[in-house]
Amino acid sequence: MPHVLAPHVAGAEIEDSGQKVVLHPQETTIVTRSGEKHRRDFTLGRFCAHAALAQLGGAGGAIGRGGNGAPVWPAGFSGSITHTAGYAAALVARTSCFLSLGVDAERVGGIGDNLMPRLFDTAERALLADLTEERRKLVATILFSAKEATFKALNPVTGKKLSFPDIHVELAETIFRATCGSQEVAGNFAVGGDLVLTSAFLPAP
Numbered sequence: 592m593p594h595v596l597a598p599h600v601a602g603a604e605i606e607d608s609g610q611k612v613v614l615h616p617q618e619t620t621i622v623t624r625s626g627e628k629h630r631r632d633f634t635l636g637r638f639c640a641h642a643a644l645a646q647l648g649g650a651g652g653a654i655g656r657g658g659n660g661a662p663v664w665p666a667g668f669s670g671s672i673t674h675t676a677g678y679a680a681a682l683v684a685r686t687s688c689f690l691s692l693g694v695d696a697e698r699v700g701g702i703g704d705n706l707m708p709r710l711f712d713t714a715e716r717a718l719l720a721d722l723t724e725e726r727r728k729l730v731a732t733i734l735f736s737a738k739e740a741t742f743k744a745l746n747p748v749t750g751k752k753l754s755f756p757d758i759h760v761e762l763a764e765t766i767f768r769a770t771c772g773s774q775e776v777a778g779n780f781a782v783g784g785d786l787v788l789t790s791a792f793l794p795a796p
Contacts, residue, residue, distance in 0.1 A: 693743030
């Protein structure tokens with residue numbers, strides 16, 4: 592988690608070992624009709640979100656869910672939540688520092704060659720085509736995760752529906768730059784085993 596943070600951003604993560612994690616009472620109503628897996632993912636994500644908020648002095652209230660499914664953060668805070676198989680994480684910042692954030696976690700290998708035309712632009716597909724199969728799986732996962740984090744950061748601000756080929760990502764070391772039209776978003780990524788974690792940031796003006 593430290594590798595994808597930025598100054599003034601708090602983060603929390605959890606590996607799911609079946610440990611007991613309790614939702615805020617007002618959050619339980621959000622997943623009353625959900626299946627067991629979704630409830631577990633939701634609970635782990637909210638646990639991380641509350642832990643990150645606590646680092647910035649924002650703990651206490653429930654984190655609701657908006658009409659688009661995104662978390663509703665307490666006034667004065669922005670953030671993002673992610674979960675994948677056996678893992679969840681959240682990032683939080685004050686809106687005086689960041690208008691919005693995006694975080695995404697993915698397991699390597701979920702992006703098959705058949706999905707690439709729907710997810711990546713021409714330049715990204717050309718980059719992937721030159722890689723070995725093992726390397727292509729990793730880089731495709733990083734690109735996809737970076738686009739997901741970028742979407743999460745942009746959508747609350749622009750309100751626009753974006754398709755992944757509209758977001759172009761360039762990777763360098765452990766950082767990335769994403770462009771979508773006139774918008775530019777900076778981000779970080781980290782790889783640990785088969786887990787890819789990315790973060791994207793829109794600073795306050």
